Amino acid sequence: MTTLQMNGIMKQFSGVPALRSVDFEVKAGEVHALLGANGAGKSTLMKILTGAYVADGGSIVIDGREAAIQSPQDAKALGIQCVYQEVDTALIPYLSVAENILLDRQIQAKGLISWRRLYEEAEAILARFGFSIPVKKQVEACTLSEKQLILIARATVQQARFIIFDEPTAPLSNTETERLFQIIEQCKQAGLGIIYISHRLPEIFQICDRITVMRDGQRISTKETADTTMDEVIAAMLGKTFSEEFPKTQVPIGETILEVKNARGGKVRRADLHVREGEIVGVVGLVGAGKTELARLLFGADEWEDGKLIVNGRALRLRTPKEAVQAGIVLVPEERRKEGIFVEESVARNLSVATLAKWSPRGFVKQRLESEQAEKIVRKLGVKTAGIRQPVGHLSGGNQQKVAIGKWLDTDARIFMFDEPTKGVDIGAKSDIYRLIGSLAAEKKGILYFSCEFPEVLGIADRILVMFEGQIVKELSREEATQESIMYYASGGE
Structure with missing residues (x-):
């Protein structure tokens, strides 16, 4: 043999x-x-x-x-x-x-x-x-x-x-x-x-x-x-027991900060949803249901054909991701190496890129301030790296994802969108990401969590929206949602 x-x-x-x-x-x-x-x-x-x-x-x-x-x-x-x-x-x-x-x-x-x-x-x-x-x-x-x-x-x-x-x-x-x-x-x-x-x-x-x-x-x-x-x-x-795979922090739910009415564009045929302060809203569906396309639409990366986007009571028309970030909406995309990080750049530069204006008055980067902020985020997220000058592409998948998330933490964002944030991430890093999302909710951020992993959405979300063929077809509370009920609606059940 x-x-x-x-x-x-x-x-x-x-x-x-x-x-x-x-x-x-x-x-x-x-x-x-x-x-x-x-x-x-x-x-x-x-x-x-x-x-x-x-x-x-x-x-x-x-x-x-x-x-x-x-x-x-x-x-x-x-x-x-x-x-x-x-x-x-x-x-x-x-x-x-x-x-x-x-x-x-x-x-x-x-x-x-x-x-x-x-x-x-x-x-x-x-x-x-x-x-x-x-x-x-x-x-x-x-x-x-x-x-x-x-x-x-x-x-x-x-x-x-x-x-x-x-x-x-x-x-x-x-x-x-x-x-x-x-x-x-x-x-x-x-x-x-x-x-x-x-x-x-x-x-x-x-x-x-x-x-x-x-x-x-x-x-x-x-x-x-x-x-x-x-x-x-x-x-x-x-090296230890892991009895709680999906740590869920209970936080008070506040006012509505995001409303989407009859959103259409590309593969998204119709989407109505809202997100409140401190709330984690799961958006689930099978591969091809339109989750990523909806996230891109809300982030201004794809063109709207119809519908309304209301942030903090104001109707907005987002044409670019830059306008979305200025409106307080940020996205951690599914394809982190292609869209979420600069693989050849350092940890520090990736963590500062979303707030570069703070560190580069008159076009010159203040590297000391940039480094101090990067060190702070690395410690907060537990990023395992040889140093903040190490290229992000040399980090493991879970640590790359932490950097992709970390770059938004110093912005004024109130709405965080995560598209398949634990794809290719080990079980320890998953736990870190769940806790980080829970801490953002505790800071009164609104969370949209897009995933085809039903168990993790059941574990982390306060409310669950099910997508099928480009539409949000069902809303389920945390209490009534099960893997079977999600699969039923995700497969076209009515």
Whole structure:
């Protein structure tokens, strides 16, 4: 049986240990979950396996023979592939679907490319997995879920022996997720070893054979999935029990500060809602229901076709996000790396960008004041970073999200909108984000919380609005809402 073993892997950054003699193993024909909170070391371990980093110590052994992995090319030559969470970093946007799927084959090809054969082969590969994506379509025009499926298709045709799936279901609908699980089962039956990284514990217990938990750069445990529980896994990840997954602070509800009447624009067909001081209003729906589009409409990022927006009793017509921010409405978008942060800029610059006028009189940034404010927000949010001058793109997903939220904290915003704020975020960082949202509500801010994760909306919201096909079709109180009732209306029930 083919086995990949990582033995005693060690890695330091600037003298700080990131991995402390970590052992990890995946066998052919198994799905092995690798779990841990942000900063646990799992990403560093996988970057060593894929050749992005070189280990300071330890060994990688495949089929009993030590493997020298010094680069991504070395890893691919050994049959190690990765389907990344950040799909846009792994695809070439201006090439077609077919070109991205068969990218390595094109690079190695000699002479002229036969486009007819290229498209036919790509279509056959997609058809084999049941994917329906036009092969001539440019990748930059594809949806998030389509991009994820393209990456999966690419990995499976590059003679992979081991595939790493990093948060693969984050951008997928329920139907696409089930199809992905079928594909993973096909890979498993074909003898591939699957390393599965996800923060969604129910799916871990659904599809994984073994679970390895890391914490603070060390392997804490490896167990057969059948021999452990979610509570045990959470305790291993956090180093403590986690009895309250959704901390909910009860705060007094005040006056109405936001009203939306008959909002229409793009995919949003009709939306009526209101938000009061200190209130967290959940907006839920299945993938494609129009939640993100509604958030963009209210933020002035998309054009209104009809309807009214009333803030603090004043009717407004927002044409740009700048006008929304000036009106006291801010948005933490779903795609944080594309729209929520500047990945190449520092933590400090990202935290000051929304209030840059304060720190740059006459066009010159007062770096000392900017740094002091950044340090204050980093401490308040518990951002784990080597320093405020570290590029945000080097932080974990949860810490990037904290920065995306933190940049709005020093503004005069009264209405905070969060679009899928815990996507790709580990369970510890999720708890931090829930508490932060609760503290904003306690400061009499109004919160709109857009999510397709029904349990988290049930845990955090005071009121729940259900969307279906671009419309808000039902309002439920915290007391009457259940997962079943939300699913009923989210699926078109009346």
